[in-house]
Amino acid sequence: MISGAARPIEFYGSWDIKPYTDFHVRFDRWIKSSEQLVAGLPRGQDSLIVSGITDAFHQTYSLYNKIGIYRGEYGYHEKVFPDRVTYDLEKANVIIISHPFSADGECSHSKIATADKLGIPIFIDCALFGVCANISFDFTPYKNIHSVCFSL
Numbered sequence: 001m002i003s004g005a006a007r008p009i010e011f012y013g014s015w016d017i018k019p020y021t022d023f024h025v026r027f028d029r030w031i032k033s034s035e036q037l038v039a040g041l042p043r044g045q046d047s048l049i050v051s052g053i054t055d056a057f058h059q060t061y062s063l064y065n066k067i068g069i070y071r072g073e074y075g076y077h078e079k080v081f082p083d084r085v086t087y088d089l090e091k092a093n094v095i096i097i098s099h100p101f102s103a104d105g106e107c108s109h110s111k112i113a114t115a116d117k118l119g120i121p122i123f124i125d126c127a128l129f130g131v132c133a134n135i136s137f138d139f140t141p142y143k144n145i146h147s148v149c150f151s152l
Helices: 018-032 053-063 075-079 109-116
Strands: 094-098 122-124 145-150
Touching: 018 075, 018 094, 053 075, 053 145, 094 109, 109 122
Parallel strands: 094 122, 122 145
Antiparallel strands: none
């Protein structure tokens, strides 16, 4: 039942969706205007606006049971569902990786590449995108990234 609630907002009737559409376009342009390389992101209908990365985490938690993380990952996952988090990525149903990495602010591509080899869906948390430099956000080499989330 919770998983059924984790769906994009659909506007019906006489609701004016222009402000939403305009924001969606501006947000996409802002991400792609970065001096850092940004590639391999969903396009058009595959791209959604949610109420922040925490909301995206909650939607992900509702879809998957075992959440795989690296040591040093953003502590929220363990605080919310300590019994569902594992450091053994092979036992996970989804892997959440912050990029840049939460613990040190460094590039996470080596962690993403290792996780990608496991064939498990990957969620990339790009909350620190707006405050980092000299980090590539090119996700085209990876096959198992199912979600990439940015924050203002």
